[in-house]
Amino acid sequence: MxxxxxxxxxxxxxxxxxxxxxxxxxxxxxxxxxxxxxxxxxxxxxxxxxxxxxxxxxxxxxxxxxxxINADIFGRIADRLYQKTMLDELGINTAPWQQVTADSSAEALHNVLGEDVLLKRRTGGYDGKGQFWLYQDQGDEIPSDWLDAAIAEKKIPFKEELSLVAARDANGQKVFYPLTLNLHSNGILMASISPLERVKHLQGQAETMLSTIMDATNYIGVMAMECFRVGDELIVNELAPRVHNSGHWTQAGACVSQFEMHLRAVSDLPIKSPEVRGHSVMINVIGVERDIHWLSIPSTQCYWYGKDVRPGRKLGHININHPQRHAVQTALSKLKPYLPENYLAVFDWVQDELAKS
The missing domain is CATH 3.40.50.20 (Rossmann fold)
Known part of the structure; x- marks a missing residue:
């Protein structure tokens, strides 16, 4: 092998x-x-x-x-300064931003970016970490250890958060999964839904954006693009040059999962359009002990990562998939009692979104 x-x-x-x-x-x-x-x-x-x-x-x-594969790309995309610069050079929508230098001040950032400004560490800081808000009405100042180590972004009044997962092979052929709707809490992904008919009209816009990025970097493999939706305009929030949490639903909901697709692409095996199977929901298991009752719920696949349980830590995920939407909703109702109270809002959000689609 x-x-x-x-x-x-x-x-x-x-x-x-x-x-x-x-x-x-x-x-x-x-x-x-x-x-x-x-x-x-x-x-x-x-x-x-x-x-x-x-x-x-x-x-x-x-x-x-x-x-x-892609050895020269990771350092650039992992650094938010270079990532943002690349998006601007490619003419791809992203939040207005500024580099935080040794001479930066909160006042100057507010003058350019508005009353609420989000500082992000140039590297690291995923899942809600490595972020710091500057609120003009509270007189916040830039912490000294953020100078020369961050970018500053304008607060975006987004309607919802969407992501797109795609793969590109060495010949430049690309395939795309349908847009995924995501729910975050304190910066951590809690749930994903795909596909959704009501966002299908944004698929072409998202594919054009991610295609441009992958071609410009000559990227091979799976890449994920997280976006804010403002009206019918997508604004790139983050890029991930790898398989991504918001693509976990593809394990149950597509003929080729994001993991298999990535391996196909980097190994020079054929990639193909991932046919979607019915309706999919992914629930992230965050800081919660495993409950074997999850395994008894119809239409579910449970993944447990075998990590020590800590608050805020990703410990597993549960994929729910079925050709009929009401079967997915039934599975969610059966799963709901076996997760803690803080998940009630997550289940309500998922059920509401499924009812809209």
Whole structure:
């Protein structure tokens, strides 16, 4: 079997492993801090489950491999300054922004970006971390350790959050999953729904944006684009050059999951349009002990990551899929009692959105 080495050994690497078997590929996740350096053959492939990593002997070793796909892209996209600059150069909608330099002041940022300004660390800071709000009416100032280490964004009065997952192969062929509607709480993804008929008219706009980005970077594999929706205009919030949490529903809801699609693309296997199967909902399991009752709910697939339980930590996800929407709604109703009270708003949101579609 050809080997695909994955930089990162978290849940995404594990799900890439699962998706590899039917393709006769062997996926080997690697912890960046591990001391033993693997023997990587010249024909092997190196990919990632994360867009940034520490400088260690292992990551230095991987960087030298000729089969490291997209090696020159991750550092650029992982840095929000370069990511935003690239989007501006490509003429792709993104929130108005400024670089936070050593000379920046809150007053100057408010003059350009408005009353409410969001600071984001240039690197890291996902799932609601690495963000700091400046509110003009509260007289907030930029913390000293954010100077020269962040960008500042204008607050966007968005209607909802959508994401698009796509794959591109070495020949430039691209395939797209349908737009996914997402619910976040404190910056953490709680639930996703796809497909939705009421956002279908935005699919072409989203595909054009992500296609432009992937072609400009000569990207190979799966990439995700998170967007704010303002009216019928999409504004890019973040890019993720990897398989993505908002694409987990594809494990149950498409003929090729995002994980299999990524492996196909980086391994030079054919990628194909992912036919969608019915209605899908993904519920993220955040900071909650596993409950085996989840396994008894019809129309569900449960993924548990085997991590220690901590508040705010992604510990698993539950995919619900069925050709009939009412069956998905029934499964949600049966699942609801087995998750904590803070999930009540999540289930209400999902049920309301399914009723609209």
């Amino acid at each position: 050809p080997k695909v080495w994955v930089l990162g050994a978290g849940q995404l690497g594990a799900m890439l492993q699962q998706a590899a078997y039917p393709l006769a590929l062997k996926v080997v996740p690697l912890e960046p801090e591990q001391e033993t350096l693997p023997d990587i053959a010249s024909e092997d492939i190196v990919t990632v489950e994360r867009e940034q990593w520490p400088d260690t002997p292992l990551t230095q070793h991987l960087a030298k491999q000729p089969g490291f």
